[in-house]
Structures are given as C-alpha cells and as structure tokens.
Amino acid sequence: MTTVEKAPPVSRRDVGLLRRPRATTGFASWITTVDHKKIGILYVCTALVFFVLGGVEALLIRLQLFGPNGTVLTAGQYNQMFTMHGTTMVFLVGMPIAIGLGNYFVPLQIGARDVAFPRINMFGYWVVLLGGIFMYSSFFLGGAPDGGWFGYTPLTSAPLDSGFLPGRGPDFWTMGLILLGIGSTTSAINFIVTCINMRCPGMSLLRMPVFTWMMLVIAFLTLFAIPPVTVALTMVFFDRNFGTLFFDPAAGGDPLLYQHLFWIFGHPEVYILILPGMGIVSETLPVFSRKPLFGYAIVVFSGIAIGFLGWGVWAHHMFVTGLGPVAISAFGLATMLIAIPTGVKIFNWLGTVWGGSVRLTTSMLFSLGFIAMFTIGGLSGVMHSVVPADTQQTDTYFVVAHFHYVLFGGLILALFAGFYYWYPKVFGRMLDERMGKLNFWTMFIGFNLTFAPMHLLGLWGQPRRTYRYDEGLGWEALNQLVTVGSFIIAFSVLVFIVNAVVSKSRGKVAGDDPWDGRTLEWSISSPPPEYNFAEIPEVHSRDDFWHRKYTEDDEGRLVPLPSGGAEAHAAAGHDGHGIHLPSPSYFPLVTALGLPILGYAAVFQNVWLALLGAVVLLYGIYAWAIEPAD
Amino acid sequence: MAIIEQTGTDVTAAPPSPPEQGHGHGGHGGPGPSAALTNPKLAMWLFLASDCLFFGAFISAYLLYRGREQDGPTPRELFDIPFTSATSFILLMSSLGMVLALAAIQRGDHRRFRLWIMATALFGATFVAGQIFEFTEFYRKGLSLDTNLFGSSFFVLTGFHGAHVCMGILWLLSLWGMSMQGRLGPEKAESVEIAGLYWHFVDVVWIVIFTVIYLMPQPGT
Ligand code: HEM
Numbered sequence: 001m002t003t004v005e006k007a008p009p010v011s012r013r014d015v016g017l018l019r020r021p022r023a024t025t026g027f028a029s030w031i032t033t034v035d036h037k038k039i040g041i042l043y044v045c046t047a048l049v050f051f052v053l054g055g056v057e058a059l060l061i062r063l064q065l066f067g068p069n070g071t072v073l074t075a076g077q078y079n080q081m082f083t084m085h086g087t088t089m090v091f092l093v094g095m096p097i098a099i100g101l102g103n104y105f106v107p108l109q110i111g112a113r114d115v116a117f118p119r120i121n122m123f124g125y126w127v128v129l130l131g132g133i134f135m136y137s138s139f140f141l142g143g144a145p146d147g148g149w150f151g152y153t154p155l156t157s158a159p160l161d162s163g164f165l166p167g168r169g170p171d172f173w174t175m176g177l178i179l180l181g182i183g184s185t186t187s188a189i190n191f192i193v194t195c196i197n198m199r200c201p202g203m204s205l206l207r208m209p210v211f212t213w214m215m216l217v218i219a220f221l222t223l224f225a226i227p228p229v230t231v232a233l234t235m236v237f238f239d240r241n242f243g244t245l246f247f248d249p250a251a252g253g254d255p256l257l258y259q260h261l262f263w264i265f266g267h268p269e270v271y272i273l274i275l276p277g278m279g280i281v282s283e284t285l286p287v288f289s290r291k292p293l294f295g296y297a298i299v300v301f302s303g304i305a306i307g308f309l310g311w312g313v314w315a316h317h318m319f320v321t322g323l324g325p326v327a328i329s330a331f332g333l334a335t336m337l338i339a340i341p342t343g344v345k346i347f348n349w350l351g352t353v354w355g356g357s358v359r360l361t362t363s364m365l366f367s368l369g370f371i372a373m374f375t376i377g378g379l380s381g382v383m384h385s386v387v388p389a390d391t392q393q394t395d396t397y398f399v400v401a402h403f404h405y406v407l408f409g410g411l412i413l414a415l416f417a418g419f420y421y422w423y424p425k426v427f428g429r430m431l432d433e434r435m436g437k438l439n440f441w442t443m444f445i446g447f448n449l450t451f452a453p454m455h456l457l458g459l460w461g462q463p464r465r466t467y468r469y470d471e472g473l474g475w476e477a478l479n480q481l482v483t484v485g486s487f488i489i490a491f492s493v494l495v496f497i498v499n500a501v502v503s504k505s506r507g508k509v510a511g512d513d514p515w516d517g518r519t520l521e522w523s524i525s526s527p528p529p530e531y532n533f534a535e536i537p538e539v540h541s542r543d544d545f546w547h548r549k550y551t552e553d554d555e556g557r558l559v560p561l562p563s564g565g566a567e568a569h570a571a572a573g574h575d576g577h578g579i580h581l582p583s584p585s586y587f588p589l590v591t592a593l594g595l596p597i598l599g600y601a602a603v604f605q606n607v608w609l610a611l612l613g614a615v616v617l618l619y620g621i622y623a624w625a626i627e628p629a630d
Numbered sequence: 631m632a633i634i635e636q637t638g639t640d641v642t643a644a645p646p647s648p649p650e651q652g653h654g655h656g657g658h659g660g661p662g663p664s665a666a667l668t669n670p671k672l673a674m675w676l677f678l679a680s681d682c683l684f685f686g687a688f689i690s691a692y693l694l695y696r697g698r699e700q701d702g703p704t705p706r707e708l709f710d711i712p713f714t715s716a717t718s719f720i721l722l723m724s725s726l727g728m729v730l731a732l733a734a735i736q737r738g739d740h741r742r743f744r745l746w747i748m749a750t751a752l753f754g755a756t757f758v759a760g761q762i763f764e765f766t767e768f769y770r771k772g773l774s775l776d777t778n779l780f781g782s783s784f785f786v787l788t789g790f791h792g793a794h795v796c797m798g799i800l801w802l803l804s805l806w807g808m809s810m811q812g813r814l815g816p817e818k819a820e821s822v823e824i825a826g827l828y829w830h831f832v833d834v835v836w837i838v839i840f841t842v843i844y845l846m847p848q849p850g851t
C-alpha cells in the first residue's frame with residue numbers, strides 16, 4: 001500500500017482519533033487490514049481452530065459412548081459437549097469457512113479489487129472471532145451452554161432461579177449467537193452489494209461463476225434468516241433474566257413459538273451451510289474434467305430455487321410436536337419438493353464429469369466424495385420428510401447420521417476440495433498430493449465408519465443426546481466402531497494441518513494457473529498482488545479465462561490459443577503503481593470489541609460493563625465515521 | 631441493536647463518492663454492473679429489509695399472544711388512545727422535517743438543513759418522551775415485563791422500536807454536528823439521504839405497530 005500511494009496530505013489522513021495504521025506486513029498489518037484476501041485467510045484459519053475445538057468435543061463424546069455406561073464425562077459435561085460441538089460446527093466452522101473462501105475468491109471471480117465495504121468486512125471477522133471467544137469463555141465462567149444447539153424452550157428460557165440449566169451457559173449461548181448474527185448480517189450485506197455493484201465490465205449475472213452465485217444466494221438467506229432467530233434468542237434471554245413470560249406455558253406462553261422462530265432460521269441455515277459447498281464443487285468438477293459445467297443456468301437456478309423453497313419447510317423439524325395432520329402433510333410434501341432441485345444439481349455434476357478427461361487430484365477426489373456422501377445424506381433426508389417414518393427416527397442416532405452425511409459428507413468434504421483447489425492461488429505453492437491422497441482416504445473411510453453405523457444404531461433405538469446406554473441392548477459393537485472411525489477422522493485432519501503448514505514453505509511452486517482453470521482468479525499471479533488486477537478485466541463470455549486460452553476446431557476439439565494464457569495477460573498489465581486501495585483501520589476492531597463487552601454485561605447484568613461496552617462501541621463508530629474511507 | 635448502529639454508521643462513513651474513487655475500483659460501470667443504487671444506499675436498503683423481519687417476528691409474537699393475559703391489567707384498561715395518537719402524529723411529522731432537511735442539503739443550504747434536521751430530531755425526541763411517559767404510567771397501574779403476556783410482548787416490541795428511534799436521533803444529531811463543523815459538504819448529501827431512509831423506515835414501522843397494538847379492536851370487544 002504505502003509503496004502504491006503517493007504521500008497524501010497529512011491533515012486528511014490523520015483526521016481519526018488514532019493514528020492511521022500504515023503497516024503492510026507483520027502482526028499489525030493483520031489487525032488493521034481491510035484487504036479482502038487477508039481477511040479471507042483470517043476467517044479460514046480461525047474457523048480451522050474452532051474445527052479442532054469442535055472436533056475435540058466430538059471425540060470426548062465418542063470416548064464416552066465407546067462402551068456401555070461410560071464414565072469419561074458426567075451427564076452435565078456431556079450436555080455441554082454436544083451443545084458446544086453442534087454450535088461450534090454450525091456457527092464457528094461452517095459459516096466462517098464459507099465466508100472466508102467467499103471473501104477471498106468472490107472479488108477475484110468477478111474481477112474486482114476489493115469488496116464493497118472493506119472496513120465492514122473486517123468488522124464482520126472481528127465479531128466472529130470475538131463472538132467465538134466469548135462463547136468459549138463460558139467454560140471458565142461458570143459452565144458452557146448445555147441446552148443443545150437449538151436451545152429449546154422452556155428448558156432454556158426457564159428463569160435462572162428455577163433450577164433448570166443452572167449456571168450462565170444458556171445466557172452465553174443466546175448472547176453469543178446474537179453477536180455472531182450481527183457479524184453474519186454485515187458480511188451478507190457486503191457480499192450482496194459486492195456481487196451486484198462491483199462486477200467487472202461484461203460480467204453479467206449469468207456469467208458469474210457458480211461459487212460466487214451460491215455466495216450471493218446464501219447472503220440473501222443470511223440476511224433474512226438471522227432476524228427471526230435474533231428475536232427468538234432475545235425473548236429467551238428476557239424470559240430467563242428479566243421475567244418476561246414469552247415461553248412460560250403456565251402463564252399462557254407458547255414454547256412452540258420458539259421452535260417456529262428458530263427453525264424459520266434453522267432450515268435456511270442448513271442451506272447457508274451446504275450451498276457454498278455446492279458452489280465449490282461446481283468450480284472444481286469442470287476444471288478437473290476439462291469440460292464446462294453441464295447446464296450452468298440450471299445449476300444456478302436450482303440453487304436459487306433451493307434458496308426459495310428453503311423458507312417453506314421449517315416445520316419438518318417439528319413433526320412430533322402435534323401441529324396437526326394438515327400442517328405436517330403440507331410441510332412433508334414441501335420438503336420432498338426440495339429434493340427435485342437438489343437432484344437436478346447432482347445430475348448436472350455427474351453430467352459434467354461424464355465423458356470428461358478426468359484428473360483424479362486430491363481436490364477432485366474430495367469433490368467426487370462430496371457427490372456420493374451428500375447423495376446418501378439427501379436420501380435419508382427424504383426419508384425424514386415421510387412423517388410416519390420421521391416419527392420413529394426423530395431424536396435417534398438416525399438423525400445424527402443423516403445430518404452428518406450432509407454437513408460432514410457434504411459441506412466439509414467440499415470445503416476440503418476447495419482447500420486443495422485454491423491453496424496454490426493463496427500461497428503460491430501446491431499442497432502435497434501424496435499427503436492429500438492420504439488425507440482424503442483416511443477422511444473418507446473414517447467418515448463412513450463413524451456415521452454409517454449410526455443409521456443402524458438409530459433404527460435400533462439409540463437416542464441422541466443421551467450420555468450413556470445400558471449393556472445388552474446390542475449397541476456395543478457398532479458404538480465401538482463409530483468411536484474408532486472418529487479417531488481416524490481426527491488423524492486425517494492432522495494430516496491436513498501438517499500438509500498445509502509444511503507446503504506453505506516447501507510445497508511445489510504453483511505458478512499462476514496450476515490446474516488449467518476457467519475463472520478469473522487463475523488469470524492473475526499466485527499469490528495475487530494486493531490490488532488483484534493491474535487492469536480491471538473485461539469478460540466476453542462465461543468461463544472467459546478459458547476462452548482466452550483455448551478455442552475449438554471444427555470437430556469440437558480444444559486448440560490452445562497461442563496468445564492466450566496467464567503470461568500474456570500478466571505481461572500486459574503494469575506494475576500496479578498508482579492503484580489506490582482502501583487504507584487499513586483500527587476501528588473495525590475497536591467497534592467490534594464493544595460487542596462482547598456488552599455481551600458480558602448482559603450475561604452478568606453489570607451496568608458498569610454495559611456503560612463501558614457502549615462507550616467503546618460509540619467511540620469505535622464515531623472514529624470510524626470521521627476517518628476517511630480510503 | 632448494534633446491527634443498526636453498525637450499518638448505520640458505516641453508511642455515513644463510506645463516502646458517497648462514486649465507487650471508482652471511493653474504494654479504488656477502477657474500470658467500474660461497464661456493461662456488467664448495474665449502477666442503479668450506490669453501494670451505501672443499496673446496503674441501507676438491504677439492512678432495512680432485514681430489519682423488517684426483525685420487527686415482523688416481534689409483531690407476530692405480539693399478535694399470537696393478544697388476549698392471553700391471565701392476570702394484571704389488560705390493554706383496554708391501560709391505553710390512552712388520544713395521547714398515543716398525538717405522539718404518533720408528532721413522529722409522522724418528523725418525516726416531513728427529514729424530507730425538508732434533505733432538500734435543503736441537496737441545495738447546499740446548510741442553515742435550513744440544520745434547522746430541519748434539528749426539528750426532526752426534536753420531534754423524534756418528543757415521541758420517545760411520550761413513550762417513556764406511557765411506560766411509567768402503565769407501570770404505575772401495575773403492568774411490568776413479568777405481569778402477564780401483554781406486558782412482556784408490549785414492552786419488548788415497543789421498547790425495541792423506541793431504541794431504533796433513539797439510534798436515529800443520535801444519527802441525526804451527528805449529522806447536525808458534522809454540518810456545524812463544516813464536514814458535510816454537498817458530496818455528503820447522500821449520507822443524509824441514507825439517514826433519511828432509516829428514519830422513514832422507523833416511522834413506517836411505527837404506523838404498523840400502532841395499528842396492531844392500539845387500533846385493532848381488542849380481543850373480546
Ligand atoms: C469429527 C467428526 C465428527 C464427529 C465424530 C461428530 C460426532 C457427533 C455426535 C456423536 C453427535 C451426537 C451427540 C449426541 O446426540 O449425544 C453430534 C452432534 C452434532 N454434530 Fe457432530 N460430529 C462430527 C463433525 C460434525 C460436523 C463437521 C458438523 C457440522 C458442520 C457437526 C454438527 C453436529 C450437530 C449440529 C450436532 C447436534 C448437536 C445437538 O444435538 O445439539 N458435527 N456429532
């Protein structure tokens with residue numbers, strides 16, 4: 001940055017209350033950066049740390065269930081483990097990784113130099129990090145949340161002195177989720193404005209890469225899904241702490257209202273988690289099959305259709321609450337309908353691979369693994385939509401198996417496909433393919449050993465969220481297998497971490513376009529320069545970068561274009577002098593710091609803390625407002 | 631709440647200047663992007679859309695619980711419709727002030743802008759004062775958060791709306807202060823427009839809340 005800008009008049013730069021940060025390297029630069037690429041890296045690394053934490057919780061759960069009448073955890077600790085595991089994986093792993101990858105690659109894919117609001121972008125990251133720390137601090141401040149990841153009322157809303165859920169856990173949970181919701185709302189707004197306003201010339205909506213499209217769809221889902229849950233959580237907090245009666249049946253309150261509000265958020269939320277994964281494989285499958293995505297428009301429109309239909313199915317999480325036959329039939333049918341756009345996508349991916357010249361790189365293996373595992377998870381999902389069947393399956397390990405097939409087999413495998421695909425772009429070096437294959441196969445086998453037997457355990461009646469089981473129910477062998485499987489997954493994650501760390505300095509140098517890519521991010525150097533594009537590109541077709549490299553002869557065979565390719569493009573650019581970029585800032589951090597302080601104030605009902613939080617927040621906002629944006 | 635402060639302020643902060651200067655996005659405005667709305671304005675509209683659902687959920691809860699109070703005072707015993715209508719009218723009038731303030735700043739007329747923006751903020755403050763008076767009145771007559779479902783849903787819904795108004799007042803006063811310091815040049819007229827969007831939204835939401843809470847026939851009438 002400093003090399004890029006001419007020294008600006010000091011008076012304008014130092015208008016803010018703190019000196020304007022200038023560092024472009026080292027620790028300070030990461031704290032104050034507004035570069036979407038650095039923020040993307042921060043998101044992914046932070047989420048990986050939480051992935052390990054959530055994984056450790058899962059392993060503790062599995063150790064406890066290894067044999068009958070386990071003694072590793074007490075009942076109370078077990079409740080904290082599954083609650084924090086679920087909450088972590090959904091809000092601190094799934095969402096932030098997707099937002100991180102989106103942060104890095106959406107601007108690159110649409111030919112922009114940054115997102116629409118660089119400072120709000122950084123603010124969103126700080127909120128996620130601080131929100132996560134806030135929630136995990138509950139372990140040291142009187143006990144972690146223990147009401148399950150959907151925190152049903154009246155359990156979670158019963159007043160503190162009622163003796164249900166003693167301790168501050170549920171309050172940390174409600175406040176923490178409200179904080180994280182603020183962060184995701186700001187990033188959603190940022191993504192939408194970026195996708196709508198910042199596309200490079202020629203990048204019409206129907207030329208946008210599918211990954212970017214899916215990020216746009218989930219941004220809309222986030223925008224509209226967060227408010228209902230924020231309201232529900234607020235009511236829970238008020239019920240527990242200020243004596244309101246929203247969910248108190250004795251006073252006429254309706255606990256089902258909570259379930260409705262939660263799942264109006266919760267079902268779109270699962271699409272918020274899975275659509276980025278679908279976007280990633282829609283990038284990798286064409287590249288590693290050397291074919292354009294089969295039915296691009298259909299894939300995009302079914303993504304949008306899933307986004308819309310996702311609003312009309314929430315009550316399939318409530319089939320056993322007594323909604324009445326009409327309601328459950330309607331919601332069951334609507335749920336079955338979603339299988340259609342989803343199935344369409346699966347066939348499009350298969351059609352992409354079919355007849356292509358397939359390269360079985362690690363990324364491709366993860367992508368293919370995604371299709372297979374996600375299909376299994378989708379099929380057991382359709383089973384849930386059949387109400388009588390669901391009545392048997394609900395709250396058993398069958399459900400646990402189902403959602404891990406979609407969340408782990410779907411989302412996590414796709415994210416790993418994305419890691420192997422994009423790592424070379426981010427760090428300029430390839431991840432090691434041999435370790436990658438080991439990573440894939442251990443994860444694939446470990447995953448199936450862990451979760452496939454849960455289908456059977458569930459059908460045999462093992463209830464979820466139950467800290468031990470008796471001997472002689474016939475569940476011992478499979479539970480042991482499941483626990484072994486989970487440790488194989490842990491090993492696999494370890495392999496990945498080693499691979500990522502080692503390859504960063506010792507990996508094969510990647511070059512600009514190691515996979516023979518199709519989208520704009522491959523047209524610039526690896527890692528990309530701070531300003532992304534020396535000249536803003538102009539695109540003329542979908543997969544424009546591919547068409548700059550190849551044309552087809554009369555028989556439809558690919559012919560490389562002599563003048564195409566990254567080299568020619570890079571050479572045409574200049575050295576980036578004079579490109580003006582937004583300046584770093586402290587205030588996203590200052591502003592974000594105010595939020596967890598207010599959170600602690602609410603949890604411990606401390607007025608002084610509340611004042612402090614408000615002062616920090618207001619100071620941050622005002623300083624931010626008078627600091628020039630660039 | 632902080633959602634509001636956040637987005638709100640950044641909108642003031644982000645320059646309304648065209649994106650190519652504002653954030654260094656050269657080559658903007660080709661055939662691809664629709665420049666129908668500038669970044670900050672689009673962001674504000676999106677935030678308001680999201681906020682609609684926030685109030686929508688609270689209003690739904692209020693509607694669900696109407697007439698379910700088991701003991702304590704009921705709405706019919708508490709409401710003073712003429713009084714609340716008067717303060718509501720004042721809030722509506724503040725929107726007019728906002729329109730005039732925006733027109734003034736767009737003409738570059740800072741004196742009138744400051745006059746109208748201050749008037750708008752004062753009208754808003756009058757509304758909030760009325761609300762505080764009403765809350766204490768109700769409390770005196772025995773209604774609090776934990777009295778019955780009406781108390782819970784009434785105070786929380788109108789309380790969050792009041793907080794939105796307070797946030798708006800702060801924002802308007804900040805604009806007034808910026809104008810006093812000469813920091814609100816004509817290129818910043820858009821930040822006034824965006825504050826206006828927020829302010830009108832909060833007004834419109836009040837019309838809905840007022841209708842639902844005070845005007846709809848009370849259950850059992
Ligand atoms: C290391 C791999 C994983 C293992 C071994 C594992 C294991 C488990 C187990 C055994 C449960 C059920 C606990 C119970 O009901 O008593 C559970 C619950 C859950 N898991 Fe995982 N899991 C893993 C990864 C994931 C991932 C990647 C996600 C999401 C992205 C996830 C999301 C959830 C959720 C939402 C729950 C429900 C928590 C609740 O009941 O409140 N898990 N997990």
Ligand SMILES: [Cu+2]
Pocket residue numbers: 266267270313314316317
């Ligand atoms: Cu669902």
